[in-house]
Amino acid sequence: MSKKVKTNVMRRLDQAKISYQDQAYFGDDVHNGVEIANKLGNDPQEQFKTLVTQAKSGDHYVFLVPVAASLDLKAAAKAVNEKSVTMIKEKELEPLTGYVHGGCSPIGMKHDFLTTIDDSAQNYEQIIFSAGKVGVSVKVATSDLDAAIKKLQFAPVAQYK
Incomplete structure (x- = not known):
C-alpha cells in the first residue's frame, strides 16, 4: 500500500477551503503529459501543464496550456501586454x-x-494540473481558480500542432 502524498499545493488549497481531487502516477513508462493523462484516465484537453516565461521587459509570467498543446509565444506576449516572451x-x-x-x-x-490559463479551460468544470511534485496532480473546479491563484486571467495562448 502506498503512502498518500500531501504537497504544499494541497495544503494551500485546504487553507483556502477549495476542494480538489488528487491524482498520483509514479513510473518511468510515460514520457509526456499526454501519456500521463491517458495513464490516469484523464482527457488530455482537461490536463494542463505549467510553463514559465520571461518577457523582454524582464518580468516573468506563468502560462497553463493543455498537455496536448504548446504555448503560442506570440499570443502569450499579447495576453500579458509584452512585445515578446521566451521560455525560461x-x-x-x-x-x-x-x-x-x-x-x-x-x-x-x-x-x-x-x-x-488558456481559455479552453473555461470549457471544463474542472481542470487538472501539477500539485507541485513530479507525478502528483490536482483536479480543481475552474470556478475556484481565481481564489487559488492571486493574479489570474484567461486568454487564447495554446497552439496545437
Missing part, C-alpha cells in the same frame, strides 16, 4: 519558482506571477 531555461525554474521541471504548479510559487 530549466536551470532557472527552481530558483525562481521553488518547483522542479515536471512538478511546477501555478499555486504556491515563490512569487505571485501573473498567470494566464
Whole structure:
C-alpha cells in the first residue's frame, strides 16, 4: 500500500477551503503529459501543464496550456501586454519558482506571477494540473481558480500542432 502524498499545493488549497481531487502516477513508462493523462484516465484537453516565461521587459509570467498543446509565444506576449516572451531555461525554474521541471504548479510559487490559463479551460468544470511534485496532480473546479491563484486571467495562448 502506498503512502498518500500531501504537497504544499494541497495544503494551500485546504487553507483556502477549495476542494480538489488528487491524482498520483509514479513510473518511468510515460514520457509526456499526454501519456500521463491517458495513464490516469484523464482527457488530455482537461490536463494542463505549467510553463514559465520571461518577457523582454524582464518580468516573468506563468502560462497553463493543455498537455496536448504548446504555448503560442506570440499570443502569450499579447495576453500579458509584452512585445515578446521566451521560455525560461530549466536551470532557472527552481530558483525562481521553488518547483522542479515536471512538478511546477501555478499555486504556491515563490512569487505571485501573473498567470494566464488558456481559455479552453473555461470549457471544463474542472481542470487538472501539477500539485507541485513530479507525478502528483490536482483536479480543481475552474470556478475556484481565481481564489487559488492571486493574479489570474484567461486568454487564447495554446497552439496545437
